[in-house]
Amino acid sequence: MDVGTIGAGTVAQAIARHLVAAGHRVMLSNSRGPASLEAVVAELGPLASAGTAAQAAAADLVILAVRWSDVPTALAGLPAWNGRILVDATNHILGPTPADLADLGGETSSEIVARQxxxxxxxxxxxxxxxxxxxxxxxxxxxxxxxFYAGDDTEAKDLFQRTFAAVGFATVDVGPLREGGRLMQVGAGPLSALHALRQDGNPE
Known part of the structure; x- marks a missing residue:
């Protein structure tokens, strides 16, 4: 499968490393351009490449992993999504601590991402x-x-689940984007920063 990342920081690189180890092709992108990612791509290996955000967004599955304040710019001007899967790995944190949160006006952060x-x-x-x-x-x-993962599209969630269960994660569907997103929301969601293991020992 072809995967793209919008953002190439710690989270995006960690996800990319798991995916290339599982045999997926990953194109990373950031705001500074492909040349800035040469060392990262070389370290990840031949299944990794660097491109523009528009090129990365053309992949079958796209990881969004940027600062909350950068989300509008990161998603602006991209090709039409046409049903491709966007994995939102962002949190609505504005400052140096998790307590410095953006006002979402009653929505979840992923609902805002989906609208953009x-x-x-x-x-x-x-x-x-x-x-x-x-x-x-x-x-x-x-x-x-x-x-944990949430979403409104069953087929998209199934593909996500299969992909990351094969990598080794114990994937847990927590429901639709709104209800599940609230459970995962930084600052109030009971699943936020919950680091736990499933004690079954075997990939799904």
Missing amino acids: APGARVVKAFSTLYGQYIAADPRHAEGRQLL
Whole structure:
């Protein structure tokens, strides 16, 4: 499968590393241009490449992993989504601490992301985990790292689940984008920053 990332920081690189290890092609992008990612791509290996945000957004599955203040710019001017899957890994944090949150006006952050990416099938995921937990091998002697996800499109969620369960995460569907997103929302959601293992020991 072809995967793109919009943003190429700690979270995007961690996800990309898991995906290329599983045999997927990943194109990373950031606001500074492909040349700035040469070292990262070289470290990730031959299945990784660098491109523009528009090129990365043309992939079958796209990871959005940028600062909340950069979301509008990151999603502006991209090709029509036409049903491609957008995995929203963002949190609505504005400052240096998780307590400095944007006012969402009663919506979830992923509902706002979905409105800025019309035509995308949005899956909320990875936002409840700190970067080091995403980067680590999700398979542990005690079990597998839980990975919560939410979305409104069953087919998109199924593809997400199969992809990341195969990587080794213990994927858990927490419902639609609105209700599940509230459970995952930083600042109030009970699943935010919940780092736990499923003690079954085997990938799904």
